[in-house]
Every structure is written in structure tokens, then in C-alpha cells.
Amino acid sequence: MNYRNLLAGLAAGLLFYVQTGAELALAAVPKDAPKDIKYILGFYYGNGENILIRENNGRLELLYRTALGDKSFAAANLYPLSKVHFDSYTLQESGPMSNTEAGVRFERDPDGYGISCRVGGNTYSRYFLGTTTGERAKSFRLAERSAEDWAKLRAEAAKAAVPAALAAGEQAQLVDAATVAGVKVNSVYAGSDNLFGAPLYTTSKLFVSKEAAAALGKVQKRLAPYGYGLVLWDAYRPWSVSKLANLALSDDKKDMLEDPETKGSTHNTGNAVDVGLYSLESGEELDMGCGFDEPSLRQYASYAGGTSRERYLRSLLREEMELQGFKGIEMEWWHFEFGDCFKFAHLNVSNQ
The missing domain is CATH 3.30.1380.10 (Muramoyl-pentapeptide Carboxypeptidase; domain 2)
Incomplete structure (x- = not known):
């Protein structure tokens, strides 16, 4: 048996495996969301309720927080939104007891920032945070000192x-x-x-x-x-x-x-x-x-x-x-x- 050829083959196979693994890992990196989508992502509040709009692999999702203690929205109910046109979407709620559809409409300010979200008959106002893309709040600062x-x-x-x-x-x-x-x-x-x-x-x-x-x-x-x-x-x-x-x-x-x-x-x-x-x-x-x-x-x-x-x-x-x-x-x-x-x-x- 030609051990040199065998070892060379194993090395080549290992290199292929490593390269392929790295390529797969890099391929898994999600693409960045377009700016017009980022401008409507974030927190909205109204009617004593809080909702969160996020992007997931090119699609918008609405997260409805059921408990105020859930600060990260990690346990919120999630509803995918289907785009109708530009800032109009539909929300489909399916379950053993109900199967309803609601319209979702975003309103923007002149600069393109989402300022309100209407879900069915309820309107939620935007709450801005921080200064990252899509947010227009000022950076948080403590009281200024001399x-x-x-x-x-x-x-x-x-x-x-x-x-x-x-x-x-x-x-x-x-x-x-x-x-x-x-x-x-x-x-x-x-x-x-x-x-x-x-x-x-x-x-x-x-x-x-x-x-x-x-x-x-x-x-x-x-x-x-x-x-x-x-x-x-x-x-x-x-x-x-x-x-x-x-x-x-x-x-x-x-x-x-x-x-x-x-x-x-x-x-x-x-x-x-x-x-x-x-x-x-x-x-x-x-x-x-x-x-x-x-x-x-x-x-x-x-x-x-x-x-x-x-x-x-x-x-x-x-x-x-x-x-x-x-x-x-x-x-x-x-x-x-x-x-x-x-x-x-x-x-x-x-x-x-």
C-alpha cells in the first residue's frame, strides 16, 4: 500500500472538509436588511400594549408581548407579516379556536422613519431608542456636569x-x-x-x-x-x-x-x-x-x-x-x- 498517497488523500479530504465547513459558515451569515425596512423596526405602544417589529430573513414579523416582565420579548407571541404593497401587510392568526386575518399598516414621517403601526382597528405609536440605523432618538446621557x-x-x-x-x-x-x-x-x-x-x-x-x-x-x-x-x-x-x-x-x-x-x-x-x-x-x-x-x-x-x-x-x-x-x-x-x-x-x- 502506498501510504504516502493515502496520507495525501486524507489530507486533501480534510482540507476540503475544513474549507467547505468555513464556506458553509460564511454562507449562513444573513444579509443586512435594507434601510427602508430598518426604519420601521422597533417598539410600538398603545392601548396598554407593547409590540415589537423585527426583520427575519427578509420578512417582517410582529412580536406581541404577553408579559411586561419579558424585557427582551424572548417569550412574545410571534406573527409573520405578509407584504401587500410598500408599508401595507397582513397578519394571519391561525389556531385551533380561530383563523383570522388583520391588516397592518405603517405610517412614516417625512424622513422615512416609522412613527405608527395600525393593526386591525388598533393604532400603536413608535417609541424610539438609541441612534443606530432606523432610530432617531438622541444618545442617552446623564445630567450634564460642569x-x-x-x-x-x-x-x-x-x-x-x-x-x-x-x-x-x-x-x-x-x-x-x-x-x-x-x-x-x-x-x-x-x-x-x-x-x-x-x-x-x-x-x-x-x-x-x-x-x-x-x-x-x-x-x-x-x-x-x-x-x-x-x-x-x-x-x-x-x-x-x-x-x-x-x-x-x-x-x-x-x-x-x-x-x-x-x-x-x-x-x-x-x-x-x-x-x-x-x-x-x-x-x-x-x-x-x-x-x-x-x-x-x-x-x-x-x-x-x-x-x-x-x-x-x-x-x-x-x-x-x-x-x-x-x-x-x-x-x-x-x-x-x-x-x-x-x-x-x-x-x-x-x-x-
């Missing part, structure tokens, strides 16, 4: 000390995230385009634990065949910055962040990251259904709205991150924690 006010808060945060209970534990070895090949660093809190409307960091550098950095590198390599890369919005956060953020929150918004005096943030350990995806070809960040730090129902990992492509990208990111030892959370689709963050000390070293 430069003098920020200076006082920074001074107070700098004087504070990490609580002993949080300072205990294993100390992570931090490395510059920019050293992870292919990972794009976009430190949101180094500038003013964030929910605080002011920089929290004095540098645009981001650091992460050595182990988490190695895992990010593996994720990056697996995403490359798709033409995607990781964009890092936040990583290690000095405890004093968490303290500053807490001080900047008004009393009615303190629950937006963990109390730095009792729980702190997993970002303080160097093992938590906030990430999204960007295009390796254009360098542009991809639309993942909502922007980083958007405080809305769209921030939930299981959010059922948006487009097929947006939901696919979120799922791909989560799958690849979790394969390399990260754990996602439901509250924020962009937040991931590597390993057991709680065995690590909350650090307060500068990220210069």
Missing part, C-alpha cells in the same frame, strides 16, 4: 481607598490590550462620547489580564475567516474610576452600576471586557442591534428584535467568546468575564 463639578468628583474618588474585602485575592497580571493582534481598541471612557458625557480615563490605553488577553487572541483568530475582528470598548478599570462613576450618578440612577464600596466591578479585576465586532475590510464597527452602554431593552443578550444579521452577530460573538472561557451576562450583550473573576483582587493601579 468642569468644576467633575474636578471635585475626581478629587474625591482619588482620595478613596479600595475596601479591604475587595482588595483581597489573587492579583491579575495586566497587559496592554493593543498587543493582542487584530483586536481594535476603542476606549469609550477615554473620550466624551459615552453615557457620562465626559472622559473617565486619562488615557486611551486599555489593559486586561494576561490570561484574558490570550483568550481574546484566540477569539480573534476564529473570527478572522468571517472577516470580523474584536473591538474592545472597555477592559480593566481602576477601582477609583468605578468610584468616580458612582459619584457621578444621581441617587435615582445609582443602581446602574455596582456599589464600589460593597461589590465593585468585575472590570476592576482585569478579567472583564466589553466587546463588539468590526469589519476587517473597512475597519468600521458592526451594527449589533444597539450601541455600547445603551440603557434600553435592546441591551439584553436575548433581545428578540432587530434584524436577522444583528441577532446572528450577537450570537456569533457570544459563542466564540464562551468557547475561549469567557462568560456572557444577560443584562449587557457586550459584557464578558473571563474565568472566575471573584477570586481576583480589585485593583487600583493606573492604566497609563
